Amino acid sequence: MKRPSAWHLVLAPLALLFALPLVWLLLSSVMSNAEINRFPPALIPSRIDLGGYRYVLGNALFPRWLVNSMIVSAVAVTANLVLGSLGGYAFARIRFAGSKVALGMMLATMVIPFQLTMIPTFLVMKQLGLIDTLGALIVPSLVTPLAVFLFRQFFVSLPRELEEAAVIDGCGRLRILVSIVLPLARPALSTVAVLTFLATWNDLTWPLIAINTDTNYTLQLGLTTFQGQHHTQWAAVMAGNVITVLPVLLGFLLAQKAFIRSLASTGIKG
Amino acid sequence: MASVVGTFTLDPRTKPKRRISSDSATGWAFVGPSVLLILGLSVVPVVWSLLLSFQVNDLVSPSEWVGLANYKALVQDPAFGAAVQHTLLYTVLYVPLSVVGGLAIAIALDRKIKFIGLYRTLVFVPFVVSAAAQGVLFSFVLDPEFGVANSLLHKLGLPAQGFFSDPGQALPLLVVISLWSGTGFCVIVYLAGLQGVSAELVEAARIDGAGRFAVLRHVVVPALSPVTVFLLLFQTINALQLFDLVFVTTKGGPLGSTTVIVYFIWEKAFKSFTAGYSAAAAYALAVALLVIGIALQISRRRAAR
Structure with missing residues (x-):
């Protein structure tokens, strides 16, 4: 039998160190307020108390915030997939006047820090009457230069032959994109969706x-303001925190490969 | 067969004129929405910001042209100077620690042993947790009265700490929290980079009698230098733009000890409604970021040669 590697002695405590804050987040979300407010506070709950979750989900606003976040993210992801793949495909395959300039300018905007655009963007959204609506959150995130760029890079790497037969058959570009190219583009689609x-x-x-x-x-x-208003009800705040983190955490655990590939790819090519 | 015909039809010389113009129409129909949205929401604001930085503007009433007054005031504003100082201190601590730590952890994780997938997952998972959630979690962990940190110190017989309420501790704590969530990204990028380090080169060095550490120092680390340059740039840009975590945990306090540049910019624009002044500060930051970006690009080109 092979002896277990000595590296476990280094890696196990290290991994635990990174996991500990999240473990503590879960544990404290199921503690009773009495246990949390004791001094010194309990480290491990003596029993599972769902009072925090009941408070947060009974608080009419938390479910509302969850729905708002879901709407904004769903629209942003869908729009980035649609607009990003359309733009990326045209930049990769269609020869048209001004394409190089348009692509260059779009990529150049990636270096503009958000702080520089935030005041004018606020003023633009105010002009459009979108401030204080979900529209103000959705419009600026409909498409990012990164999404267009990632799709373009992926489409450039695909062999042209697949599409050429369809071009001869007189298929429109949109049809080619939807029925031939996109079914092959799962890695690009998942990268853009994840990011x-x-x-x-x-x-x-x-x-x-x-x-x-x-x-x-x-x-x-919502979580940030909730914490400010309820800073003595830590169990409820932590329950709200779990609800905020859970969708990303679940998504990460279910599609870990796509997450890691997406994030690593922005690094390697950057 | 298909490719032969394909090459023929795609030859630009044989393309009739109408075909090209219809291609232009299709092309612009495809990229139009993206180009309009992206340029409209970046180029317009960048120019607008520049104009704002020469004006006095409260986001509501008509603005007044003041020339370079905002920039002159910025240079003399001790609050801005302090914000720059705090941001630089945070950056100087966070960037090297996350990159060097990321490299060390990536090397440790770059082996095929049991549970390695689990170890990698756990090291990386804090990266996907939002800054707001991190901030709320650590505000609780580090709460002087109810937090688990002081509870542990108490058990060890050590004195209780003020943490975020202590001006000497708040900024270093922000660095520690950022390291917890941000090192995983460096680990992932280095792990991907390590797969590209030539196994033959490492093997050759071993055969030449190089020890493990020598191989790391003279083969692996130099081979990873493009990754390192990228990470230094990426982490520096992120560090200089720190905001969310500060907003959630300390709101720039205590005693202004964690007011960083972006917090200063946000406060000036949306709390005290001096948008022109805020735009000037944002421009100062943007120029600094651009200079760093260009400098690193040049050093990267030199390293590649």
């Missing part, structure tokens, strides 16, 4: 600027 979901679900800065009314908060903004 867009992470960015929109986790965003706090822009919702903080664009939304005032609590019924229009996203989960991140």
Whole structure:
């Protein structure tokens, strides 16, 4: 029998160190307030108390924030897949006047930091009457240059032969994209979906600027204000925190390969 | 057969004129919405911001042109100076620690043993947790009265700490939290990079009598230098733009000890409604980011040669 590697002595405690805060998040979300408010506070709950979750889910706003976050993320992901693949395909395959300039300018915008655009974007959204609505969160995240760029890179790497037969048959570009190219583009589709979901679900800065009314908060903004108002009810705050983190955590655990490939690919090629 | 015919039809010389113009129409129909949205929501705001930075503007009433007054005031504003200092301190601590730590952990995780998948998952998972959730979690863990951190110190017989309420501890704590969530990204990128390090090169060095550490130092680390340069750039840009975590945990306090540049920019624009002044600060930051980006690109080109 092979002796277990000595590396476990290093790696197991290290992995535990990274996991511990999240374990503590879960544990404290099922503690009773009495146990949390004791000094020194309990480290492990003596029994599972769902009072925090009942409070948070009974609080009419938390479910609302969850729905708001889901709407914003779902629209952003769908729009990035549609607009990103359309744009990426045209930049990869169709020769048209001004394409190089348009692509170059779009990629150049990737270096613009958000702080530089946030005040004018706020003013634009105000002009459009979108401030304090979910529309203000959705419009700026409909398509990112990164989504267009990732699709373009993927389509450039596909062999042209597959499409050429369809071009001769007189198929339109849209038909070719939808029925021939996209079915092959699962890696690109999942990368763009993952990156867009992470960015929109986790965003706090822009919702903080664009939304005032609590019924229009996203989960991140709602959780932050909820903590400010209930800072002695830690069990409820942690239950709300679990609800905020869970969708991303579940998505990550279910599609770990896609997550890691997506994030690593932005690094290697960057 | 298909490819032969295909090559023929795609030859630009044989393309009739009408075909090209219809291609232009299709092309623009495909990219139009993206180009319009992306350029409209970046180029317009960038120019607008520049104009704003020469004005006094409260986001409501008509603005007044003041020339370079905002920039002059910025240079003399001790609050901005402090924000720059806090941001640099955070960056100087966070960036090297996350990159070097990421490399060390990636090397440790780059082996085929039992549970390695689990170890990698656990190291990386904090990265997908939002800054808001991290901030709320650690506000609780580090709560001086009810937090588990002081409870553990108490059990070990150590004195209780103020954590986020202590001006000397708040900024280093933000670094620690960022390391917890941000090192995993460096690990993932390095792990991907390690797969590209030539096994033959490592083998050759071994045969030449190089020890494990020598192989790391003279073969693996140099081979990873493009990855390292990318990570330094990426982490620095992120560190200089720190905001969410500060907003959730300390709101720039205590005693302004964690007011970083972006927090300063946000506060000036959306709390004290001095949007022109805020835009000037944002421009100062953007130029700094651009300079860092260009400098690293140049050093990357040199390294590649």
